[in-house]
Amino acid sequence: MSDAAAERTHPAVERVEAALLAAGVEPRVRWFASATPTAASAAAELGVEVGAIANSLVFTIDGEPLLVMTSGAHRVDTAFLGERLGGRIRRADAETVKAATGQTIGGVAPVGHPQPLRTVVDVALADYPEVWAAAGHAHTVFPTTFDELIRLTGGEPTPVEPPLL
Template sequence: MTSTDDTAGTGGTGGAGGIGGTGGTDSGAHPRFAAALRELGLDDLHTHVRRFPDATRTAAEAAAAVGCELAQICKSLVFAADGVPVLVLMDGASRVDVELVRRELGAGKVTRPRADVVRETTGYAIGGVPPFGHRTRTRVLADRSLLEHDVVWAAAGTPYTVFPMAPKALVVHAGATLVDVRERVS
């Protein structure tokens, strides 16, 4: 099975530790993401966005910053299915099986796009891609492994910010389809 290492340069996210924030709408979240929270009626999440002095670009960095298990991270990973961007939400301890994504989408080929394509599609840099609030509407797949936790943390649009959310709510707000695309370890 074809896989991809999802830990480096992923949507920087954190894990379920103490929930804190800066309060108000000046949460440190990316302005586009902050606007998405308002549009989705999730204004209360602004107070739960956590900003860190060091980057949380990788799932491991985010888990260490928040103080949680790696699997409590929600990575937002952009792929290209026959050249069309698709977002895959995966727990931080797992890797995406690209062949399973290809089959799920009925695509001929699934690859990782260049960083400029990720930014152009989502409006965010790699390491800060949130699960929703993107510049361009894309298809979203969420691996079922995310549902194994009460709370997961995801990037808030920058490599320094994360926010907590119940995984079922995250899947709904992202408009994601639940799938099984996690690489199986033999």
């Protein structure tokens, strides 16, 4: 295997690709030369609006893992979202993220986890015909849609921050 090919494989990415295939989605993972661990860096690399980046953020709700797929243009208001979901939300630490997803912060995908995770999907992502999510590694993303993201994750569409008045 060449060095270039070696850079294009990773166990977490392979699990994401397998999960997409199992769901009937052709995996179109895009690899970047540099890590794109933030919505802004991924958007710049792709040439898209930051809002079209589907950030995968792991929290806990009453001690259980919660995956929040949020638009890169938003910050999750944990008090607001916790009230909507009926629990107390806290940011998960790196160990919790890895245990829940099998992936590390900066590359967490919406799929390919050891077990299904309770997931919410920011309704703001519906504003974009195509959204991009991490594919299990900080150097990877894949294109999807809001509706497909809901289907793939079994996620609840919900706002993640209060509306502006």
